[in-house]
Amino acid sequence: MSAQLFVVATPIGHLDDMSYRSIDVLKSVSLIAAEDTRTSAQLMKHFNISTPLTACHEHNESNKIDILVQKLLNGEDIALISDAGTPLISDPGFKLVRAAQANGIRVIPVPGACAAIAALSAVGLPSDRFSFQGFLASKQSQRLQQLEKLKDETQTLIFYEAPHRILDSVKDMAAVFGADRPVGFAREITKTFETIKKMTLGELAEFIAADHHQQKGEIVLVVGGASEEKDMEQEKLDQLLQRLLQDLSVKAASQLAADLTGIKKKIAYQRALELSQAAE
Template sequence: MSDPVLYVIATPIGNLGDLSERAIRVLSQVDLIAAEDTRHSGRLMAHFNIKVPMISVHDHNESQRIELILKHLAQGHSIALVSDAGTPLISDPGYILVRSVREAGYQVSPVPGCCAFIAALSASGLPSDRFMFYGFLPAKRASRLRTLNQWADETSTLIFYESTHRILDSLEDMIAVFGASREAVVARELTKTFETIKLDSLASLLTWMQQDSNQQKGEFVVIVRGAPPRIDEEELDKKTLDILALLATELPPKKAAALTSAISGANKKRLYQYLLDK
């Protein structure tokens, strides 16, 4: 008998063709499938003719299921953990279970695949070298604004999940915090029939969605370009700043920055950003 393993298996977020061959094989060979919603996952298993017993593990019973799952592992059984869609634990239950299984000394092995925010980021056209994933924003506006304000100066790309009922409200709050011109992407219904990925300013995205009720339906990933890096006055010497300030009284910021750069040798983009920040 092989050693028992808890497999954390990513499932499709829409297109069933995205379930990997390895995931199908593991799901077919485990002794038990722990699913966020057995009815939802049951349809997926039926599609692939997977006939393995299932139990539910969701937000409301995760702690209570740990003892049962540890008992199965102690008996040498391997278990697959799946969520309704995408990678388990990513804005979904499972953390408490995985932590408990590890602390009990059993192996936890990922079977990677779909993840909505990674899929959206890869097709967004926004910087992907550094990003911050938050998940679902708070439902109440005051809490949502407080959360967004904590990220106001973050230079990394920001990624959020949002629901049909709050997408317009969240975009309005993002405009209030990040500014109407901040570049962003709304990715909707990824891998499904009505998949939409639109890149524009936050203000334009809000207007576009307000004018088309169909674009307000579905599951959303909202990706926001990070804030431009702030230039500290201490990074620029006083002589350079004096030249920049003098030229800025007579010239537009871009021209003032370019001419100051030619005179002092300072970076033109840093000078221009300094003027914008001021």
Template sequence: MHENPSAVGCLYIVPTPIGNLADMSERALQVLAEVDLIAAEDTRHSGQLLQHFALHKPMFALHEHNERQRAATLISKLQEGQSIALVSDAGTPLISDPGYVIVQACREAGIRVVPLPGACALITALSAAGLPTDRFCFEGFLPAKPQQRRNALNALKVEPRTLVFYESPHRIVATLADLGQCFGAERHVVLARELTKQYETFLVGSVAEVAAKLAADPNQQRGEMVIVVAGAQAQTNAEQELNQALQTVQLLRAELPLKKACALAAEIHGLRKNQLYQLALEQ
């Protein structure tokens, strides 16, 4: 290819549309037309995309379940001089999608990796959310199991940066409920749904308000979703001390009943044990 004059092949990271096919860039189409192979997360899904743009290229499946096994084969093809395009089902590869193992293997083997800019649900949602973007924290998909999800959220509840999550439609109601429990019902949130598609919507408000909008309209519970959450406000010294005490309670609970753990943590941090016990129960 014109971008790869060396004898060794090149791995291209090629974003694909997250909904609107008109977002496919001219450069992405050129690269897909010129590479020798396309490594696709789902060859059937990517095959439909290639067919739409009248592109005919050999493909092979590269997903989270076979990426490590396929790495050596892919590196061998690149070292033989073949160029390969890596695509995911939608958006930019590696962003909550497979590809990290292959890119790392290419770096270790001295093979050129060329990333193309393009569609990404994370950036698309963040750019239109109306929340601070100078610093943000992308957490991908939260755990599917409720207790693990709440644990992950509790670990982030004092994070001051804007938070961004991906979520599936069948978990969105439960995730918003857990957000309200862990972050507080008044925390500001933006739910971006079906980005770039016909029914693109942004639901904006407190966690409680957005949850109510979802409950009132089941159609809003469908499609691909990105949750953008306002970062935590700066804590007072008293709030910081209380959170530290709650963390101490969690550590002590490995060996002690909750009530005893709260009594000991309250003594350590100079707090009222009844207040700490009540907060621990709520968590």
């Protein structure tokens, strides 16, 4: 009699991002477990989906699990959705999925929109290795502790942040990671006022502080890993040395580059020599 639990992604803004499969599944199941039935009711109305809704959010998920699992065991297919995007990604649903698996119920993902992945795909930072960190702590002391643990991570880091905390969080990131660390800022993805920019953390703090509108809506921060920062520093050094080598000897160019950047003379000389030889 065991049925199936479908984990269904829904649009994060643009309704055209709803897949045909998602609509078919939501129409075919016996019940939809939604993070907020009021929000989801509007989506159901738009796509003419009449399947009953039941609330399953962070405050009642533990109490709802037994009821939903029993329905599944009785042969009723159920779909799990969040307010927007892919369920379980900083949203409720993990406990239900775990309970379903523990009872031998098949869990089927119905892929679709996810703000974290959408932001990563558009900001131009390395995507071969990344870590999703969700929301940082609301208290600054705890937030700084979290960031300190992450500052040496070489993989790209993805964060969600609330609009009322975005400026403070970016300032804290700049203080811990360094103001020159690259960051992608993605706000209101797929919505009318979508904003996607890439800059440094220091520049982003100034950008947000200067425009209050950037402190509104759903926000994703994609922060380059520690190695990405080093790559940028290397690129800047190479550009400087290449320009200096047009008019100066290797020794003079490396000396001047060391004076301007603070890099060790030996390192500057070795890199200048490599660039000079490569250009021959």
